[in-house]
Amino acid sequence: MREIAGKDGGMHVFQPVSFEDIESGPYQFGGDNWMLITSEKDGKVNSMTASWGGVGYIWDKRCSFIFVRESRYTKELLDASGVYSLSFMDHKEYHGTMKYLGMVSGRNEDKIAGARLHIGRDQGIPYLDEASSVILCRIMYRQAFEESGFVVPDIVKKVYKDGDYHTMYVGEMVKAMIR
Numbered sequence: 001m002r003e004i005a006g007k008d009g010g011m012h013v014f015q016p017v018s019f020e021d022i023e024s025g026p027y028q029f030g031g032d033n034w035m036l037i038t039s040e041k042d043g044k045v046n047s048m049t050a051s052w053g054g055v056g057y058i059w060d061k062r063c064s065f066i067f068v069r070e071s072r073y074t075k076e077l078l079d080a081s082g083v084y085s086l087s088f089m090d091h092k093e094y095h096g097t098m099k100y101l102g103m104v105s106g107r108n109e110d111k112i113a114g115a116r117l118h119i120g121r122d123q124g125i126p127y128l129d130e131a132s133s134v135i136l137c138r139i140m141y142r143q144a145f146e147e148s149g150f151v152v153p154d155i156v157k158k159v160y161k162d163g164d165y166h167t168m169y170v171g172e173m174v175k176a177m178i179r
Contacts, residue, residue, distance in 0.1 A: 058170065065169065074106065078142075078169060086135040117130055136176075141170040
């Protein structure tokens with residue numbers, strides 16, 4: 001605990017908290033709070049599970065940032081459409097569905113139909129209708145990770161042994177919806 005004298009001469013006390021205690025809803029990433037990144041190309045919609053990402057503020061806009069591996073089919077859709085949604089589902093209720101969506105490639109089958117989910121659209125952006133909350137985004141920036149950019153080389157050894165790097169997407173949050 002650290003005490004700091006305030007302008008009024010009184011002491012201010014800060015208590016340490018875990019990040020999990022101050023994150024909630026779609027602003028909580030990682031752990032069991034997976035999200036589904038959904039995009040579309042040529043009328044074909046695909047979703048992939050993700051737990052890496054976040055929300056923030058840059059270029060005077062509220063934004064989300066997501067990370068998609070080069071090998072993922074969803075990356076092809078993101079690059080073609082320029083938009084995506086982040087759908088957050090109840091983990092307990094949809095655990096099996098999320099597991100299925102994370103294991104099967106949309107290149108080979110219609111994962112949405114296979115998961116018995118339904119697509120909604122708003123502003124031309126597809127999202128999963130069963131979600132408890134959704135963030136609609138337009139891509140503002142993308143950048144592929146490269147080995148030379150890593151300050152901590154152990155990350156490359158641990159996460160990118162096969163060279164299948166992520167691309168970071170920064171999307172302007174154009175609309176948020178909750179059920």
